[in-house]
Amino acid sequence: MAGDHSDVWLQTSSFLREKERYLVVSHLHPDGDAIGSTLAVKAMLEHLGKEVVLTNESPIPPKFQFLPGCDRILPPTELDGCSFDGVVAVDVADRERMGVVWEYIPADIPLLNIDHHPTNDRFGTVNLVVEDAAATAQILYTVAKVMDIPFSSSLALALYTGLLTDTGGFRYSNTTPEVMEMAASLLRHGVNAGEVADRVIETMSRGQLALLQRGLSNLRFTADGRVGWIWLTRLDFQESGAEEDDLDGIVNYARNVIGVDVGLLFRETEGDKVKVSLRSREIVDVAELAHSFGGGGHARAAGCTLTGSREEVEPMMLERVNACLEGGRE
Amino acid sequence: MAGDHSDVWLQTSSFLREKERYLVVSHLHPDGDAIGSTLAVKAMLEHLGKEVVLTNESPIPPKFQFLPGCDRILPPTELDGCSFDGVVAVDVADRERMGVVWEYIPADIPLLNIDHHPTNDRFGTVNLVVEDAAATAQILYTVAKVMDIPFSSSLALALYTGLLTDTGGFRYSNTTPEVMEMAASLLRHGVNAGEVADRVIETMSRGQLALLQRGLSNLRFTADGRVGWIWLTRLDFQESGAEEDDLDGIVNYARNVIGVDVGLLFRETEGDKVKVSLRSREIVDVAELAHSFGGGGHARAAGCTLTGSREEVEPMMLERVNACLEGGRE
């Protein structure tokens, strides 16, 4: 972080007050925190009387399109002729994560980087990076408080959407008392928790459903039931008409079955590459396991890419997982 | 309610202070609110120095067995020889919902009835029925506050489990600001939100998985995609080794697909009876629809039982749902 802790909050506040025309950007394939944070910054800047342009390389997934202002998030090709004197990047760990949008940002324009990813490379002029925040929306909530910006219903809704998404619907270990207090406060500002959860979480695309159907019908368990795994072929993926995002969460079905400690999702990609997602409940540190194959992640959720046929990759990986279970930890 | 609002809280408080030996009961096939509330009352009474016996007709589902004290919930057959001078019934709408436990309770013993079901028939000597509480655990949270009982980590965990279950993991429309504030406060008293959600929500029995696999492979949509439905035969149910509870949530997969307004689950039971669960997103009032078949429920979640073969029941019901969609509401 540039300067000490209070310094960067002051710099953030000044950045948002002192310019006239802002471009707000987030990462490509935006999730609820990326979209919610983009719209929250829009609401905050408009409250301050600023002109705001929003952009993202990727289209907004249908389930987020109920958020007011979503239609204002433009593809970068529509940025020609727009001019800005400041850029706000939210929920973006590095320039590359913006995709092609980065090429539309002149190098001499000051950039405010607000993010919670531990991998954030501080690419901004001002970097408000708070690694222990559950969501970028949680940082923006504090920014609004510090700047005394009132929580309009649209600001509250945008922030709640970010918080809900990045805590897995208040289910991940980042669900702290502060997260719940922020949620309570946003509900007091008019957010309808049931409605947002319904739209953001309790919603599935047809592609997602088709992939889940195939995934569940391919779910297998080891004889002792401690490992569950799903293999998805390239054909499964093509025939289901699924998008990359539609894979989210499928591996959890393998892990969530009672008695299972490690759930795996094997997914064929290009050539003879196989992407492996690993989830564990208590015993195996899957980050260490993934790391030994050149991947990475957290102790309970990690991933790596292997090379080989199903006959090679699947038994090898299962054997390694079993060895970890026997040994307690890898 | 007996007396005015403050009266019944005082009566509750006196009831919990003035006796020595309590029996705590809840409804059969207990969910997280029933079990959490049972254990919360145990923690509160033990703090007050009382003797406590817990009972339930049904075994505790494996996913709740991590809750401390769960092994103290006895089957009613083990109650012989126990004596009580007070009974506390939690999350029970009427005597019948206790199952056989009711027969073990002498008629002359005072009973405190703490519940949030609108159908509660006030079967207690003291009836603390708060219909707008999201969970019985929410009422008990207030009881503990009123009685100045400290939130030990086990009391907080039991209450959080009840709250989490009955709000569908903070996703239902009963997720009010007060619910979130209570959740925040319980997290401050040592509950680990990620761990509880992992055990209580992100856990599936093999039977549940098998039923979901069958359900998803039988999921069909009308041509316009506004209605999704699943038919489960008696054979599906038997072969999956599923319990009654394992059906929970399967109908939501039908409703949650983008474009669907009404999701249905048809389930063959005895003879030619078919149980129908209905879920709607926005347009159709499924309570009215279910009511027209002798069932009931809420506008967004309802159920009824039909009689007939699949060839009779399925097209008839789908036609009725379609008519409701055309007409806006039934």
Ligand SMILES: [Mn+2]
């Ligand atoms: Mn984020």
Ligand SMILES: [Mn+2]
């Ligand atoms: Mn309840």
